[in-house]
């Protein structure tokens with residue numbers, strides 16, 4: 001079964017063809033980053049318009065790359081939630097048109113399940129049940145997948161996502177949007193203990209997180225130093241901030257695994273590309289005897305192969321949608 005995946009939840013338009021939820025035949029991503037960078041963040045209206053421009057050519061490219069025609073497509077899977085509502089709607093409506101025209105099933109996919117499904121596409125694929133930490137620019141949560149389509153929410157951020165904190169601090173440092181990767185690069189030579197950033201905890205909810213206080217603390221530290229004309233050693237600042245983000249995430253995955261009793265754990269989403277987080281998770285999981293799955297960095301960010309992979313499983317579970325499918329800006333995993 002060949003599923004065409006469509007992703008347009010934020011600032012990347014992506015189309016991919018995946019066979020049997022496992023084998024990537026083609027995967028095309030058109031990043032809008034350059035167009036949003038001048039504004040220092042994603043402009044939702046602009047994102048929607050750029051998705052509309054890119055969806056058709058990307059589909060043509062994805063089909064050509066896979067050596068397929070539209071008639072070879074058995075189902076169309078599309079990110080329908082969560083994300084920027086206008087951006088989601090462009091993909092959902094495009095997918096509806098394709099599915100209707102081809103007479104094939106239309107399958108809605110939850111973006112964060114999609115991130116986890118990136119791990120079904122690797123050489124040694126993940127298989128449920130697993131407990132996962134999903135960290136992206138817009139979301140940070142812990143969940144447990146009983147099987148491919150039944151997820152249980154375990155905890156999540158009460159305010160900002162980890163990626164949002166990384167990006168806004170990076171912006172204050174003058175790094176280009178999205179700054180997570182650039183900040184992480186600067187952190188490589190720094191001392192992670194040079195600055196003491198706060199570690200937030202939500203009383204009574206050990207699996208919940210908070211990043212807005214950490215973000216504000218870091219931004220204020222930079223502004224204060226600038227006002228006083230003081231120098232902030234960049235590498236040390238970035239390394240310490242990255243360490244604080246890592247400390248908020250990595251131990252909570254272990255805590256979640258203890259709660260679910262699951263020895264298979266995973267981390268996915270854009271922030272899962274972060275080296276410090278990956279190394280910390282590997283060390284902690286090794287010590288606890290947990291089997292850890294991490295996507296290769298190229299499958300961490302938004303792409304449509306992961307959407308097609310999850311779509312395959314949603315379809316097998318009978319979760320195709322009708323032409324009344326809507327998009328949702330927020331929706332539980």
Ligand code: KG4
Nearest residue numbers: 136137138163180181270271273274301302
């Ligand atoms: O999953 P994703 O591509 O998009 C969303 O669904 O939001 O995640 C994007 C986020 C951004 O915040 C970006 O700065 C962050 O992932 N990111 C990183 C790294 N690469 C991307 N954060 C830290 N270290 C990285 N190497």
Ligand code: ZN
Nearest residue numbers: 136270301302
């Ligand atoms: Zn994402």
